[in-house]
Amino acid sequence: MAVYILSNRKIIRHKGERVDSFSNEEYSIPNFRIAKCDFENYKEPTAQAKKKKDYTNRNILHYKLLSEPEKQGYEEVLDVLLSEKGIKSSPLTANNLGGTQRMFYELYKNMSSTKDRSDVLIFIHGYLYDFDDELKAILDLKKVFIDNPASPVEHILFVSWPASGSIIPLSYFDDKASSINSGTSLVRLFYFYTQFLKDIFSNRDLAPCNQRIHLMAHSLGNRVLQSMLYSLKRENILRVIDQVLLLNADVSYKVFEDSEDSFNKLPLLANRISIYLNRQDIILGASQFTKNILTPRLGKNGPSDIAHYKDIVSVIDCTFVKDDLLDSFKYEVGNHWGYLSSSQVQKDIFQNLYGIDRNLITSRSKDSENVFTIIS
Structure with a gap:
């Protein structure tokens, strides 16, 4: 089971923290950064904890940003996979992979290691979400689609785009503009994925995992999807x-x-x-x-x-x-x-x-x- 956050939110360092985090600000960057959620030590917060002013960011759900890749493309992913199979000798390991390289590598390894359904759900949220709201939404989605045995989903890619946390009327138009910008960034991610498929499965020693990938968009998240489709x-x-x-x-x-x-x-x-x-x-x-x-x-x-x-x-x-x-x-x-x-x-x-x-x-x-x- 794995949950990743794909976000074009601004990267900041919160006071008292030593690691980079995603911002609650309504500001987008051109590229998506990727983080992996950590559920290993997760404990359901009490109602009292949820009311505290410090119930933000990693106090809601811990996550870690993946490093940026040193080299673009997926040749190094191919080297690691072939090395792990004993087909090719390579000094590289999974620890040398960053960004989409690491995410695609981990998903492929997990999805191909089982004969059971191990599907991926890509989810695009809607209007009126700041990043803290998104972390809470991830917890809800995990309960519904991963923890529920009636669902075939085992992995979630949560598309985090900088919607507004404000209910003032003009925030809708801010979110609409942000959704357009985010959809354009999402196009690049789609092309990265198709390039990964071409680079990896052009090698006959690696077989597709035969699992499925689904896409779900809610509310104004469909505007993000539309912007991607335009491009x-x-x-x-x-x-x-x-x-x-x-x-x-x-x-x-x-x-x-x-x-x-x-x-x-x-x-x-x-x-x-x-x-x-x-x-x-x-x-x-x-x-x-x-x-x-x-x-x-x-x-x-x-x-x-x-x-x-x-x-x-x-x-x-x-x-x-x-x-x-x-x-x-x-x-x-x-x-x-x-x-x-x-x-x-x-x-x-x-x-x-x-x-x-x-x-x-x-x-x-x-x-x-x-x-x-x-x-x-």
């Missing part, structure tokens, strides 16, 4: 993702149209795309009427036209689900966090991640060829 050139896209789950997406309902030239690239990237929507989503309703010039939101209204992609893209209506896991005012009123608050939505997501045929996923009614409603 991706079709001829460079490889189908390296199994399932893409778009949760309560705060993007235009027209994103799959060719004129948008963004989400219409997803079928080139993934085997299946699922749009989870809630027609009573209060958060997206406010987004539509106060911030997006009355443009219907994908996660509330569904897509305008996906006829070309109906074999790959599914719409899952979560309007009638029960929020039986989290009962705070935020979750009861917002109808925006079903993946955390509803056991029905979670059960549907797990079946999706396992790759069960969309027509065979339980507790769904079929409204049309590719439109479903989750029922009790």
Whole structure:
């Protein structure tokens, strides 16, 4: 099990600490840095600890930034892997690897060491998260997707982008701009991953691990994904993702149209795309009427036209689900966090991640060829 943070937040050193940390500031840097979370000595904080003013940064969850690689590319990763197999002699070890080299190496080693499902979930968070909020969200995601035996996920890559922690109205537009910048940075990470695949598996002595990688974006995190897709050139896209789950997406309902030239690239990237929507989503309703010039939101209204992609893209209506896991005012009123608050939505997501045929996923009614409603 491994959880990594991929962040383009500013790097700072907190007072009294000897190591670099990610900042809570609403400021992005051009490149993503990578950190690995440490759960070995993790203890669930008490309610009293959570109220303390020092319940920030590593007091929430310990993590360590990976060193930057001394050399770009993945030839050194290949040397280490072949050396470990006794195929090639090399003075290099895993300790010589940094950044994406170290992360991809560790994931490949872990995922290829088992015959059981050991999937990776890439998660892009939404609006109104400072870094401390992100650390708390990582703990929630671990409980739902790693600790739960009903889930095939064993590893999480948490995409941390510098959203605002403020609830003032203008912070939405700050977050929207930041999501665009972060999506552009995320493109580079995608190209690093495809280069890793080419460099490693061009060698016949190394076999793919046959595990799956999934991508999940919630709320304004879909805007980060859209920005990445804008920048991706079709001829460079490889189908390296199994399932893409778009949760309560705060993007235009027209994103799959060719004129948008963004989400219409997803079928080139993934085997299946699922749009989870809630027609009573209060958060997206406010987004539509106060911030997006009355443009219907994908996660509330569904897509305008996906006829070309109906074999790959599914719409899952979560309007009638029960929020039986989290009962705070935020979750009861917002109808925006079903993946955390509803056991029905979670059960549907797990079946999706396992790759069960969309027509065979339980507790769904079929409204049309590719439109479903989750029922009790």
